[in-house]
Amino acid sequence: MDAEFWHQRWQKGETAFHEGQVNRLLEQHFQALNLPVGSRVFLPLCGKTRDIAWLLDKGYQVVGAELSELAVKELFAGLGLTPVVIEKENYRHYQAAQIDILVGDIFQLRQADIGRVDAIYDRAALVALPEIMRADYARQLIELGQTAPQLIITYEYAQHEMPGPPFAIPAAEVQQHYALLYGIHEQVRQVLQGGLKGKTSATEVLWLLTPL
Numbered sequence: 001m002d003a004e005f006w007h008q009r010w011q012k013g014e015t016a017f018h019e020g021q022v023n024r025l026l027e028q029h030f031q032a033l034n035l036p037v038g039s040r041v042f043l044p045l046c047g048k049t050r051d052i053a054w055l056l057d058k059g060y061q062v063v064g065a066e067l068s069e070l071a072v073k074e075l076f077a078g079l080g081l082t083p084v085v086i087e088k089e090n091y092r093h094y095q096a097a098q099i100d101i102l103v104g105d106i107f108q109l110r111q112a113d114i115g116r117v118d119a120i121y122d123r124a125a126l127v128a129l130p131e132i133m134r135a136d137y138a139r140q141l142i143e144l145g146q147t148a149p150q151l152i153i154t155y156e157y158a159q160h161e162m163p164g165p166p167f168a169i170p171a172a173e174v175q176q177h178y179a180l181l182y183g184i185h186e187q188v189r190q191v192l193q194g195g196l197k198g199k200t201s202a203t204e205v206l207w208l209l210t211p212l
């Protein structure tokens, strides 16, 4: 799953992962983070998710990281915002009131690029990456977010039934990546209605990670 894979997906419009509406687990469980209004929420691998509109509407600030400039242009168009675009050495910064989106490879970003993070919301980000990349991703997220609390949505299913993304992430793997620095709380565990891509039955899990 290299950069080219994702650029192709966006260029061809093969973006079934894009929900087009607010994620219901976000809506129902965001309050578990107990964040004051005005807090800054980091969305790694954010695409053009409508969850950003929901967070802004609730009075939160948003910082996102996304490889595809096409996705980010569509994100701002969907928000009805005209961003200021600032060229940086390792990314392109799209900025408007209460929102900063860093267009580039998340692995090339530094903590100072991201700035303050009060919480992390990981939907279709950890699960978008193959196993070989996930430990590096988790470490990078810890570095960029400075162990801010996290909400993570994962899927559990028999990986041999379908190639990812999204990939299956067993509970033990969440522990492996984050248990040293976070308390790990299973908030929701439910059967995913209709399965994944109609190819396999799957369980959807919402994790709340609180810094130790």
Ligand SMILES: C[S@@+](CC[C@H](N)C(=O)[O-])C[C@H]1O[C@@H](n2cnc3c(N)ncnc32)[C@H](O)[C@@H]1O
Pocket (backbone or CB within 6 Å): 006, 007, 017, 018, 019, 044, 045, 046, 047, 048, 049, 065, 066, 067, 068, 071, 104, 105, 106, 107, 123, 124, 125, 128, 165
């Ligand atoms: C499965 S999509 C999920 C998008 C979004 N989180 C959502 O819920 O709709 C994964 C996204 O990660 C982006 N991406 C993949 N690898 C990346 C990387 N190394 N750095 C930044 N973004 C990346 C892709 O372009 C894609 O938009």
